[in-house]
Amino acid sequence: MRGSTLLLSYTAIAQAWTIQKADLKLPSDAAAKRQDAIDLFTSTYADYKKYAWGHDSLTPLNKSFIDDRNGWGATIVDAMSTMKIMGLEGLFIEAVNFSSTIDFNRSKTPDKVSLFETTIRYLGGLISAYELGGKTDQALIDRAREVGNKLSNGWQGTNDFPYNNLDFSTDVPVIEESSRASVRLFNLAMVSSALTTKLPIYIAVAGTLILEWSKLADYTDNKTYLELAERSMRRIGTNDSPLPGLPAQGINPSNGQPVGDYITWGGGSDSYFEYLIKYGRLTNNASPEWTSRWLTAVDSSIRYLAQTAVNTSVPDLLYLGDYTGGRVRHISSHLACFHGGNWIMGGRLTGNDTIVQYGLRLTDACWNTYEKTGTGIGPEVFAYVGPDGGYTGGPAPSANDADFYRENGFYIYNGYAYYDLRPEVLESNFYAWRATGDIKYFNRAVAGLESIKKYCRPGVGVAGIWDVRSTNSGYIDHTESFFFAEVIKYIYLTFDEPNKFSLDNYVFNTxxxxFEAPSPLESYQPSHRAKMGGHLPSTPWTGAVPQISNAPGVQKGLSDVIKQGLGL
Structure with missing residues (x-):
């Protein structure tokens, strides 16, 4: 196992850059496209208000609702930052008033509370709305403190890692029994014998807290939140890993040890890698370890996972495969497609154009999965053939899959052809646009918006579709809150004036x-430390947290609607 840092030899770093292109100019139709995005948001949110107000998610086909995020009104909280960015002040004030009175001390449903989902949707939404609203609505921070206090019960004693699923009525984590099917729900390509009857947590649970919890520590003057989140994040990086800087996806929270050797930039690991560079930026390298670990992860990914697709008529498609058992699995996913934007961001911050160029190629390959389908929208999981073959660890492609691959440069893996309103491809496209100003990225956002309007509008609200290859495969009766938080926001921001919500002034959570960021440094190479405005690194945590049962947590799976549709 090689531990050197190849990236230092890729590109001579003559300067460090801001993320955004300095002279980025919008095309003449940008204002009209912004209005198109606003119209889609307001019309679909109006349907949510009509049929599902106060509940978590709209079910557009039934003109009803489900409470899949504990009944606290996930869509309202998740949509607040988008409302403010779009200038929808009336909706924003209404949402703030609602969110300020949520009782987070108990779940409104029998469901357990996910540390991961509650952090990124509720905690992130509350804190961002507080900042965007001028830091005047203290009730938002009071509610965020309630959430943080309840979620802190995920840490048992002095364990480095939290359990993910909590019973808020008892403040005790929950034991989850697993099966091969439930493992597939989490990572559709992974079935690992190392995952035993008690599911581990995943690095995307323990590693996707630090942005939100550090902000919570700031606004409550309580460092415990920061110390807990940093402790988990740091332990991931100090554990042994199958490849340098690329930790195994699973963790046993009771002893902090890795479980298995599965590596992926997709679900289960994704936002751990995302938050390494974002926390480095948010803290202005107060502790350079986060940027350093991100660079090592990218270095190893270029060495071991990155491949250009072969045996296809589409040239220069770059993919990051998964890895287990000493082999690359030639699969990727919609969830993994955030990586292009993340590499563009980190490459710009560290002044490394090689990483930026890799990020742009990854972004282009993910967009190709949109461009080559009948709907102009990409699938959940896809596969490819690399120079070392097409091993996926799953079923071999059918004859039709092979034909499709030769013509289009990817094929849909194992039937996972649905689109559940995910944002990652449009997210990376947004970063590519802001970093380069290349008009193709603007035009792709236009195309994505038009495809959603054409194929994801069942008459009420907005809905995913079961097969992106077909223009009439049927709708998924569930509008995830992240459509309002992410999909429509990234489309709108691609059309928006680049200096209003600049990537050089804000760090976006997953x-x-x-989130407001301090003025950028001249460089985010690990040797450059914070001058001012960043957090000071926390000291190792030695205090007590609530004693709770020894109960492994489990990361999120698919929605119940998707499970039923797939027969799982």
Whole structure:
């Protein structure tokens, strides 16, 4: 196992850059496209208000609702930052008033509370709305403190890692029994014998808290939140890993040890890698370890996971495969497609154009999965053939899949052809536009918006579709709150004036909630430390947290609607 840092030899770093292109100019139709995005948001949110107000999610086909995020009104909280960015002040004030009175001390449903989902949607939404609203609505921070206090019960004693699922009525984590099917729900390509009857947590649970919890620590003057989140984040990086800087996806929270050797930039690991560079930026390298770990992860990914697709008529498609058992699995996913934007961001911050160019190629390959389908929208999971073959660890492609691959440069893996209103492809496209100003990225956002308007509007609200290859495959009766938080926001921001919500002034959490960032440094190479405005690194945590049962947590799976549709 090689531990050197290849990136230092890729590109001579002559300067460090801001993320955004300095002279970025919008095309003449940008204002009209912004209005199109606003119209889609307001019309679909009006349907939510009509049929599902106060509940978590609209079910547009039934003209009803489900409470899949504990009944606290996830869509309202998740949509607040988008409302403010779009200038929808009336809706924003209404949402703030609602959110200020939520009782987070108990779940409104029998469901357990996910540390991960509650952090990124509710905690992130509350804190971002507080900042965007001028830091005048103290009730939003009071509610965020309630959430943080309840979620802190996920840490048992002095364990480095929290359990993910909590019973808010007892403040005790919950034991989850697993099966091969439930493992597939989490990572559709992964079935690992290392995952035993008690599911581990995943690095995307323990590693996707630090932005939100550090902000909560700031606004409550309580460092415990920061110390808990940093402790988990740091332990991921100090554990042994199958490849340098690329930790295994699973963790046993009771002893902090890795479970298995599965590596992916997709679900289960994704936002851990995302938050390394984002926390480095948010803290202005107060502790350079986060940027350093991100650079090592990218270095190893270029060495071991990155491949250009072969045996296809579409040239220069770059993919990051998964890895297990010493082999690359030639699969990727919509969830993983955030990586292009993340590499563009980190490459710009560290002044490394090689990483930026890799990020642009990853972004282009993910967009290709949109461009080559009948709907102009990409699938959940896809596969490819690399120079070392097409091993996926799953079923071999059918003859039709092979034909489709030769013509289009990817094929849909194992039937996972649905689109559940995910944002990642449009997210990376937004970063590519802001970093380069290349008009193709603007035009792709236009195309994505038009495809959603054409194929994801069942008459009420907005809905995912079961097969992106077909223009009439049927709708998924569930509008995830992240459509309002992420999809429509990234489309709108691509059309918006670049200096209004600049990537040089804000860091977006994994749910696309913008957090205020300090003035940028001249460089984010690990040797450059914070001058002012960033957090000071926390000291190792030695205090007590609530004693709770030894109960492994489980990361999120698919919605019940998707499970039923897939027969799982």
């Amino acid at each position: 749910e696309a909630h913008p």
